[in-house]
Amino acid sequence: MSDPITSQRNPRIMYARGLARASVRRAEGRTLVEGPHALEAASGAGAEIVEVFALEDDPIPEALGLGDVTVRVNRHVLEAVATTGTPRSPIAIVTMQAPSSLEGRDTLVLYEVGDPGNAGTLLRTASAFGMQVATTPNTVDMWSPKVLRSAAGTHWTTAIVPLREPIEELRAAGLLLVASVVAGGLGPDEAFDGGRPVALLVGSEPHGLSASVAEACDRALTLGMSGDVESLNVAIAGSIAIYELGQRR
């Protein structure tokens, strides 16, 4: 084994650190995957692992069959590459999944969802119920480290489709557009009636989808609640809507 990298200015380390920025990720087609569980999920799903940075005593790279693409680093350098304060070894450069195209499949649409934790959690729930995910131009970068963490490995098994003209593209794909709104919509039985593949649109906190987006959809869905209807977290409200659709498939 060669000597570990001990300088933050090493060119390979500088390159990895650049991937903390969305513009660099887009240009390079690569992102950072941090910690053993996240790396195992990516590797297990067949993602292309470009390079792995690991502490000298970390057995994970060999255990995952990634010894050939692994370089050893000291903790100082690991912390420089990481986007969290107390990183766990290893951290890897991984090729992002190519953007998919919409087909006639049930699709969760993250409409201008800016919070990375909510976006990742919703991706995770969509994956659990067999849905793909689409995003609008103002949605958070789905390949950012925070979204990757919240999604717990589901990036590698679920299609993510970036939309430029959301409503037009969803219609062109033949989907039934259902807006999730806090009040005034149909219940799940009516909103999802008919068997067509659904595009389920969810907005962000605190106000949800704008009225104009909701009006551009075919139907609106409102979840029945016994308490305060406005008080659900957006990831919770969206996940319950996904669950209700999933029960009808």
Place this chain on the structure above:
Amino acid sequence: MSDPITSQRNPRIMYARGLARASVRRAEGRTLVEGPHALEAASGAGAEIVEVFALEDDPIPEALGLGDVTVRVNRHVLEAVATTGTPRSPIAIVTMQAPSSLEGRDTLVLYEVGDPGNAGTLLRTASAFGMQVATTPNTVDMWSPKVLRSAAGTHWTTAIVPLREPIEELRAAGLLLVASVVAGGLGPDEAFDGGRPVALLVGSEPHGLSASVAEACDRALTLGMSGDVESLNVAIAGSIAIYELGQRR
């Protein structure tokens, strides 16, 4: 208006800073509420606002009728009191709700839930569906700043019951004990059948409730999924279970 406090060593500031610690919160019966939305929620729900720290140009204290208990501080001092990196004025010392006792009401039981974001989100969902919340000895302190943030003001409108001997106390309250588990349980129709008030027990990531806790319950609930059953975030899985119970009330 008197001069603003400009020293982090001012005794009132030192006292407020102490409330970042759970042991001090318990001893004092008070916690910190940070930012205009959180303070408005606490104030609007009738919580006792002990003292408010606000920047000199912040109109919120007067708008909420809290001018009499407000002291002005500079940004340096506001940041010292805050538990987040970029705090918004005002920050207040607020009397925590007294612990309630269990009655025969639907109760979400956070069983050794250590993550403050999940605990707060689950409290928020329980509140939306009219349930109270109970905690076990190893659950995160529900009055910590992170839990308060995630719960978005629902601490002040929802009973929170700390349990010492969870199973015994829930039984003594006459509740039907339903364990939320990832596999092998009943569907919601059967798990919640009978109309008795339910104690819905949820565990923490990554493994959920222990087998011994699940076996000590009357029934187990498993949510049907078309995708990967283990991949739901604990706050999502718990929230869907709450929703399913709510639909039957």
